[in-house]
Amino acid sequence: MKRSGLPPTGWTRRPMDDVWRALRLFSLYRFFIAGMLLALVVLGTGPETLGQSHPRLFLVCASVYLVLSFGFGTAARLFTPSAETQVYSQAVTDTLCITLLMYASGGVTSGLGMLTIPAMAGLSILAPGRPALFFAALGSIALLLAQIHGYLFDPTRDAALTQTGLLGAALFATALLGLVLSRRVRESEARAERHSVDLANMAELNAHIIERMQSGVIVVNDTGHVHLINEAAWGLLGNPSADNPSDLGQISPQIEAALQQWLAKPGIQGHQTLEAGAYGPELRVRFTRLGVDRAVGTLIFLEDIAELHRQMQAIKLASLGRLTASIAHEIRNPLGAISHAAQLLGESESLDKADRRLAGIIQDQSQRMNALIQNILGLSRQASPRGESLLLKPWLEQFTEEFRRHYNLEPAQLQVAIRPDDARGRFDPEQLHQVLWNLCVNALRYGTRAGEPPRIRIQGGTQDISRQPVVDVIDEGQGVKPGIARQLFEPFVTSGNQGTGLGLYIARELCENNGGGLEYLPLPTGGSCFRIRFPIPEHTAAQPAP
Known part of the structure; x- marks a missing residue:
């Protein structure tokens, strides 16, 4: 009533x-x-x-x-x-x-x-x-x-x-x-009432901030009962399917063991490193006691070590990029004069064969230096991507025709296979062209066995479960050594003496700027596979995978 x-x-x-x-x-x-x-x-x-x-x-x-x-x-x-x-x-x-x-x-x-x-x-x-x-x-x-x-x-x-x-x-x-x-x-x-409203608003704000934090946050008591866990922590732990999601021991036995060790010896350092598990990355775990007069629980911070390294690397590269861009700009003009002088010198009829060879070396190394400067300037002047919905099969067929003509390749040496035929991916066409060209050039240089012609396959389409479009660039070479594979996408890392070590780094940056990614997949039969991941289409991103 x-x-x-x-x-x-x-x-x-x-x-x-x-x-x-x-x-x-x-x-x-x-x-x-x-x-x-x-x-x-x-x-x-x-x-x-x-x-x-x-x-x-x-x-x-x-x-x-x-x-x-x-x-x-x-x-x-x-x-x-x-x-x-x-x-x-x-x-x-x-x-x-x-x-x-x-x-x-x-x-x-x-x-x-x-x-x-x-x-x-x-x-x-x-x-x-x-x-x-x-x-x-x-x-x-x-x-x-x-x-x-x-x-x-x-x-x-x-x-x-x-x-x-x-x-x-x-x-x-x-x-x-x-x-x-x-x-x-x-x-x-x-x-x-005002205080209660303020407290409720503050609690809601804190909960919103904790939920949106990139670092994982877990609040537990001394018995391991989880009072709060945000989405980032759940993702860093690999979305565990625990029978009791309020029990830290079932969610992550590693963190539970580290917490008990820290509680037993409060004097030890407040952070530990946990090795990567089957479903989660390598983590840095930090502990902080909660409570003023008496301890009422422990606040646990989880951070992805790979992400921390990436952030540190990004900061260093930002500073390095500004420095190298200014140096490259100053070097470019005299380098052009050296290259032009070497070209004129090589065209002189009075030079003997040895001097002509030295002039050619000067010109080749000048071109290599100019390519390095171009990459550095391109890295420091990356423009915002203009994404377009591309029909992958015809676009890639046009790309392969251009690449074959440029390097005089037979159709069997560069093949394309996209399934389904109507697969689409959203990407900036010019930047996608730059990424694929770089990957195909690397496949020609490093993905060819001795005495055999180069063979490159571009294949992909839409994945069945995630509905994410992908394109793989596969070669039949020796593959990348494990020691180099971990640092493959870092700048100035190369397995040969012909590259600058910036191509893969720039390619990955372009993919990430377009909302996708680039990763290296070793093949068990030999060879290398570089996978370009396109952004997941919006109409399927919200749908759960079957």
């Missing part, structure tokens, strides 16, 4: 549940008082003053007071009529019934007039301000009129005007005190 609101006065700002609860409690108190007075008179065990002047009036008023109290309690439980109506109705009932009971018992000297003070206190709590002062004045007037009326019709009764005036003053004092207390209560409630 809908709960009626209160008018826009001071007491309406109290929570409605508190108002209805207070109405029920005051109705219970009123029912107890009326029932006790009625029982004392009926049983004849009460003081002689109860109903001594008008016994029948006392019984009628006590009975009516008892019935009305029960009705008020029932109405408060049904939330009807409105709380405003119930408060004012109860105030009028208390004033009239208590005044009549006091009048029937001989006036103020009976002591029943004191019952108006608790009633006024309840009213001043529920309706502080003008309503409480109005009913205090109404109660004082009613007490005074009842006392005067009794004295006029019964001269033997004590007028007790002083006691009546003091009781009226007590009613005003109670109303004023309730006004002050209720105002402070409202201020305290408002302040507590």
